[in-house]
Each structure stands twice: as structure tokens, then as C-alpha cells.
Amino acid sequence: MNSERSPARFVLDGHELLPGISIDPVIFGFHEGQLKILLLEFRDTRLFALPGGFVHETENLDEAARRILADRTGLRDIYLEQFYVFGDRDRRDAETQRKIMVSTGTQLDDDHWLLRRFISIGYYALIDFTQATPTPDALSDSCTWYDLAELPPLIFDHSAIVRKALDTLQKNLDDKLVGLNLLPETFTMADLQxxxxxxxxxxxxRTNFQRKMLSLGILERLEKKMSGGAHKAPYLYRFISPTTP
Amino acid sequence: MNSERSPARFVLDGHELLPGISIDPVIFGFHEGQLKILLLEFRDTRLFALPGGFVHETENLDEAARRILADRTGLRDIYLEQFYVFGDRDRRDAETQRKIMVSTGTQLDDDHWLLRRFISIGYYALIDFTQATPTPDALSDSCTWYDLAELPPLIFDHSAIVRKALDTLQKNLDDKLVGLNLLPETFTMADLQxxxxxxxxxxxxRTNFQRKMLSLGILERLEKKMSGGAHKAPYLYRFISPTTP
Structure with a gap:
């Protein structure tokens, strides 16, 4: 299934993919008080991108998104939501696409399928940072977490895709149990805030936030977190709901 | 631009369209206390569908959606929102697609582009019922309003598309000024409710609804509506914001 892993097969396999459709997921993680997303850096290019892929003829869209996420993170049970389609005519430029392929030793003919127009289906994923194993694809040197506040410039319209994903996440914050998918099993109220x-x-x-969260009836209070001075140790919490959506 | 109007050209023109992508808009209108949507009935088939179309190579997705809406309603300045992509592998069946084309005298070869897999990009539109001129396309006998509560069976996954559009409309009801786009220039509080x-x-x-609406600061109260007993006549209102989004 990992047709993206081998550049040669990946380029040849265009005919087994839905034409003109890519999936570019925004994969959110949370670590040390920072919201982060996963980015690929293409080999020898200093070009950064969302870790995307294509849709096999045999897959539903959601299945393709899950396969791409599993390939990049090692995780199968991921909270995933489709949020927008990016379809402007000139959203991709051929020059960038050619640069990306140079490292594979592939010269793209002018009518190569990778140079045609693509629409990109945006999914956002929420994953437990501590569980993921970021894994580059065949075209990349690295697949790494970047702080959302300090992203490098991204190819094509990928920065707009990230902004729209974040907008959606903000709108969904209250009803989608975002914390349940981004935090580890146990956490403090300060982590959640x-x-x-x-x-x-x-x-x-702080006090308003705590009151609101406790009023939702979704948190279970556990023992205190062990640290230096026990009398000041904060309580640990976990979500009452199951951890898979 | 109206390539959809002529079946022969429409079938020939597949190569000027983005492959495998359709747009199936859910066009909402409100009339005599009923929420309605526009449906096409394909010629001599009793098959009903959302009034869809395809994307020209030269168009952004949003431009294609506006063209399709203008062709079906005569309206150009329409409130329009992309809400979801429907991409299950088996969402369309070839038999239905063949039936639709029979009335045009076109036999589809097994490898015809219309029989390939399509993803459908869902847009919903909110229009002023009184301003629209529903117009069938080249494959249809009619383009007509149907009460949302009494829709006929729809082809493919179009019923699921309608349900998802309605879900989205319900979620957006408070922040998207839905009423501004669905009601005529002036209306009573009872119309809005x-x-x-x-x-x-x-x-x-009733009283809660009225209090909430007035508290938003978006309504201007006008004269009373002329009717039988003037002492019982309700006030007319209009939205303070401009009528185009």
C-alpha cells in the first residue's frame, strides 16, 4: 500500500490514483505548552510542505486520509476531520513541483500528471504527541514537528490550508473535545488551559476556565501530581469519555 | 460559457473539465413558511437530483459554483458556502448515469468519462425565493422548488448531501445571518421565527425568540404591516447589514 515510499513506483503509479486530487492533512500535536504541526522537508530543497498524498482508485477519501496519516505518524486510530477543499486554479506552480522531484532523479515532462492542476482536500488531525512516530516519505529528508507560531514558509497554498485548519479548530473547540485527542492520558488543569x-x-x-471545564462533566479528578513540594502539587485529571472518537 | 445547456457539446467537452470532480449545490429558499431546495428532474426518467455541474479548467472552484448557481437561478450575487466533499468510492452507479443520458440520445461507452469515479464538492446557497428564476439544464424537464420536508428520492448520495448541508446550516444559524439571505427585504418577526x-x-x-433577535442589534423596525385590523398588525423589520455578504 505504501506506493508513496518508492519514488519510481509513485511516479509510474499515477494511473492508479484519482487524477487531480491530493490530500494535505494538518496534523496537530501539543507538547511542552506549544501547539505544533507536522511538516515534511523535501530532499536537498529547503522546501517545506504539509505531509500530503494522493487517493487510490480503490479508496474512499477518508480511507486515503487515514492511510496517509498512518504512514507519517505510525498511528491508526486518529481523530480526523475534513474541513475544506482548496481549488484555486493557480494554487500550485510547476517550478516548485519540478524542484521537489529533482532529488528523485526524475525529470517531469511538460504533460506529466504531477504538473497538472490539483485540488487539495484539507483534513485536520488531532494526535497525542507522545504516541506519534513522525516518518518522512520517499521525497523528504525529514518529517518533524514545528511550533505553530514559528512555521517556515510553506510551498503552494499550504500556509492558507494551515490557517483555515486553525480557524476550524478554534470554532470547534467547545463541542469537539479537542483536548481529549491532543493531551496524554492524564494532565493538569494548567496543561488543559x-x-x-x-x-x-x-x-x-484561570478560575473562570477551571469552573467552565469542571461544569462540563467530562473530567475525572485523580491523585495529585508528584513533584517537589507536595502541598502545592496540582491535581491530575483525565477525560471520562473513551479516548477514541 | 453555458456548456451544460447543450448535451452534445457537454458530452464532447469532457476534456475541458477537471476530471472526476462535480459540484452539487444545495440551494435553499424560504417561501410561505417552508424551507425549500431546488431539484432537477431528468428528462423522461422520474430521477431527481441536486442541480449540479462540472468545473472548467479555467475556473477556481468557487467560480464554477457561482456559474452553476447563476445558470440554475438567474442570480449572480448569492450567499454561498462550501461545506463538505463527498468522496466515497461507490457513491455513483453507472446504471443511473446511463439512464440520465438516454434522453439525450447518447449511449455511453464503458470507458466514458461520465462513468468514472467522481467526487462531489458540496456547496450550500441561500437565496431570496422571490428573486430566483429556476431554470432546467439541458438534461432536465424541470428545475423546481421542493419542500425540504417532502423531497422525492434523489439519485446517488444526493440525499446525504442535503442532510449534511442542513446540519451545517443549523450549526451556522447564529453567526452566519442566515435570515438576511433567505428572507425578502422586509419581514415580520413571525416570518423570521x-x-x-x-x-x-x-x-x-415566541417572546424568547423576539428578545434574542432584538438583542443582536441587527434588525431595524419599520412601519406596521398593512392588513385587516390595523391595531393587530405586526411590525415589519429589515436587516441593518448590507444584503450582500
Whole structure:
């Protein structure tokens, strides 16, 4: 199934893929108080991109998105949501596409399928940072987490895709249990607040936040977190709902 | 630009269209207390469908959606929102597609582009019922409003597309000024409440609804509506915001 892993097969296999359709997922993780996303760096190019892929003739769109996410993260049970299609006529430029392929030793003819117009279906994924194993694809040197606040320039319209994903995440923050998918099994109230603050990009008032979260009835309070001074140790919490959506 | 109007050209023109991508808009209107959508009935088939179309190589996706909507309604300035992509592998069946084309005298070869897999990009549109001129396309006998509560069976996955559009409309009801686009220039508070009730599919309490609507600061109160007993005549309102998004 990993046709993306081998450049030669990947280029030849165009005819087994849906023409003109790519999937470019925005994969969110949360670590050390920072919201992060996964980016690929294409070999010898300093070009950065969302870790995308194509749709096999035999797959539903959602299946293709899950396969691409599994290839890049090692994770199968991922919270995933389709959020928008990016379809402007000139969203991709041929020059960038050619640069990406140079490292594979492939020269693209002018009528090569990779140079045609593509629409990109945007999915966002929420994953537990500690569980993922970022894995580059056959065209990339690296697949790495980047702080959302310090992203490098991205190819094509991928920066717009990230912005739209973040907009959607902000709108869905209350009803989608975002924290359940981005935090580890147990966490402190401060962890949860920091997650909300990075997504909303603004500070929240501590007592109000705590009151609101507890009122939702979705958190279970556990023992105190072990640290230096036990009398100041914060409580740990976990979500009452199951961890798979 | 109206390549959809002529069946012969439409079939020949496949190569000027993005392959495997259709747009199937859900066009909402509101009239006499009912939420309605526009459906096509294909010639001599009793098959009903959303009034869809394809994307020209030269168009952005949004431009294609606006062209399709203008062709079916006569309206150019339409409130339009992309809401989901429908991409299951088996969402269309070849038998139905062949039936649709029979009335044009076209026999589709097994490898005809219309029989290949398509993904459909869902847009919903909100239009002023009184301003639209529903117009069939070249394959259809009619393009007509149907009450959302009494839709005929639709081809392919079009019923699922309608359900998802309605879900999205319900979620967006408060922040998208839905009423501004679905109601005529002036309306009574009862008209507005009835619109919300049909979208939400549940009754609302009159005084609460009125208080909430007035608190938003988006309505301007005009003269009373002329009717039989003037002392009981309701006030007319209009939206303060401009009528184009």
C-alpha cells in the first residue's frame, strides 16, 4: 500500500490514483505548552510542505486520509476531520513541483500528471504527541514537528490550508473535545488551559476556565501530581469519555 | 460559457473539465413558511437530483459554483458556502448515469468519462425565493422548488448531501445571518421565527425568540404591516447589514 515510499513506483503509479486530487492533512500535536504541526522537508530543497498524498482508485477519501496519516505518524486510530477543499486554479506552480522531484532523479515532462492542476482536500488531525512516530516519505529528508507560531514558509497554498485548519479548530473547540485527542492520558488543569490558550491565541482567566471545564462533566479528578513540594502539587485529571472518537 | 445547456457539446467537452470532480449545490429558499431546495428532474426518467455541474479548467472552484448557481437561478450575487466533499468510492452507479443520458440520445461507452469515479464538492446557497428564476439544464424537464420536508428520492448520495448541508446550516444559524439571505427585504418577526423553526425543525418560544433577535442589534423596525385590523398588525423589520455578504 505504501506506493508513496518508492519514488519510481509513485511516479509510474499515477494511473492508479484519482487524477487531480491530493490530500494535505494538518496534523496537530501539543507538547511542552506549544501547539505544533507536522511538516515534511523535501530532499536537498529547503522546501517545506504539509505531509500530503494522493487517493487510490480503490479508496474512499477518508480511507486515503487515514492511510496517509498512518504512514507519517505510525498511528491508526486518529481523530480526523475534513474541513475544506482548496481549488484555486493557480494554487500550485510547476517550478516548485519540478524542484521537489529533482532529488528523485526524475525529470517531469511538460504533460506529466504531477504538473497538472490539483485540488487539495484539507483534513485536520488531532494526535497525542507522545504516541506519534513522525516518518518522512520517499521525497523528504525529514518529517518533524514545528511550533505553530514559528512555521517556515510553506510551498503552494499550504500556509492558507494551515490557517483555515486553525480557524476550524478554534470554532470547534467547545463541542469537539479537542483536548481529549491532543493531551496524554492524564494532565493538569494548567496543561488543559495552556492548550486552549495556544489554540485561541489569547490568555484565559484561570478560575473562570477551571469552573467552565469542571461544569462540563467530562473530567475525572485523580491523585495529585508528584513533584517537589507536595502541598502545592496540582491535581491530575483525565477525560471520562473513551479516548477514541 | 453555458456548456451544460447543450448535451452534445457537454458530452464532447469532457476534456475541458477537471476530471472526476462535480459540484452539487444545495440551494435553499424560504417561501410561505417552508424551507425549500431546488431539484432537477431528468428528462423522461422520474430521477431527481441536486442541480449540479462540472468545473472548467479555467475556473477556481468557487467560480464554477457561482456559474452553476447563476445558470440554475438567474442570480449572480448569492450567499454561498462550501461545506463538505463527498468522496466515497461507490457513491455513483453507472446504471443511473446511463439512464440520465438516454434522453439525450447518447449511449455511453464503458470507458466514458461520465462513468468514472467522481467526487462531489458540496456547496450550500441561500437565496431570496422571490428573486430566483429556476431554470432546467439541458438534461432536465424541470428545475423546481421542493419542500425540504417532502423531497422525492434523489439519485446517488444526493440525499446525504442535503442532510449534511442542513446540519451545517443549523450549526451556522447564529453567526452566519442566515435570515438576511433567505428572507425578502422586509419581514415580520413571525416570518423570521418561522424560518428558524423550519431550519431547526423544532418550535421556538415566541417572546424568547423576539428578545434574542432584538438583542443582536441587527434588525431595524419599520412601519406596521398593512392588513385587516390595523391595531393587530405586526411590525415589519429589515436587516441593518448590507444584503450582500
Amino acid at each position: 495552556r492548550l486552549y490558550e495556544t489554540i485561541l491565541a489569547r490568555p484565559l482567566q | 418561522r424560518l428558524y423553526e423550519t431550519i431547526l425543525a423544532r418550535p421556538l418560544q
